[in-house]
Amino acid sequence: MSIKLSQGKKELFAVTNPYFKDKGYKFNDAKKTGVGYSLNLKHVKILLIFDFKTKSSLHKLLPFSIFHEPVENLINEIGKPNFSDSGNVSWRTVKDSLPNYYESELNDINFNTLLSFRQWGHLIVDYAQGPGKAFIDTYSYLPNVLKEMDRLEAEGKYWKEILVGGIDHLFRGLIISKLCDDPNFNMKFEKWDSVIYQSKYKIWHSYYNTLKDRLKTVEPLYPYYKSV
Structure with missing residues (x-):
């Protein structure tokens, strides 16, 4: 017998709300912000968002x-294509990846019973207090984001594994590089110039030019990380 999504969500949040409330998170259930939790820290906001499906049971946690x-x-000051009012938009900077065990256990949940939503809730809390906490503790400090960007680059990988966005994830990476007093800041710009200036990204070119000009006046806010 199938259950209503509203019933399932009630069971889910009965498990997750006490944990997140205890940690100081605010529960959001608005169309504009999505359903999930947020925690405001100094110059940093932590977000955990749900993706509920109304026509299937393929519910997800971002x-x-x-x-x-x-x-x-x-990013808001520079703007983005098709976002004329971007100054009122709250973007995201870095993103975590769910651990393999989470995906494996989630696949065993069929969401046809109230118990299944409770199981999902416990799985989410396990993630939040384990790998999720480690992610927050590490990447709430911007120089650690730069360190991860450099590690990915050294391994032939891309910043998009940690940074949010399409082409604008490169904008974020360059901003982070400048804010963290990166000695390789100019090298990073030279590397990505040829990528961003491709004709297929023409819609981004004026924004990128604005970014380059704007960063000339930006002072670093963090010391460059020191490799151990």
Whole structure:
């Protein structure tokens, strides 16, 4: 017998709300912000968002993401294509990846019973207090984001594994590089120039030019990380 999504969500939040409330998170259930939890820290916001499906049971959890105010203020100032009022938009800077065990256990939940939503709730709390907490503790500090960007680059991987966005994830990476007094800041710009200036990204070119000009006046806010 199938159950209503509203019933399932009630069971889910009966498990997750006490944990997140205890940690100081605010529960959001608005069309504009989505359903999930948020925690405001100094110049940082932590987000955990649900993706509920009304025509299927393929419900998902978007893993933790972090909004870094100094980065996103510049993104909003520069703007993005098709977002003329972007100054009122709260973007995200970095994103986590759900651990393998989470995906495996989630696949065993069929969401046809109230108990299944409770099982999902416990799985979410396990993630939040384990890998999720480690992600927040590490990447709430912007120089650690730069360190991860450099690690990915050294391994031939892309910043998009940690940074949010399409082409604008490169904008975020360059902003982070400048804010963290990266000695390789100019090298990073030279590397991505040829990518961003491709004709297929023409809609982004004026924004990128604005970013380059704006970053000439931005002073670093963090010391460059020191490799151990």
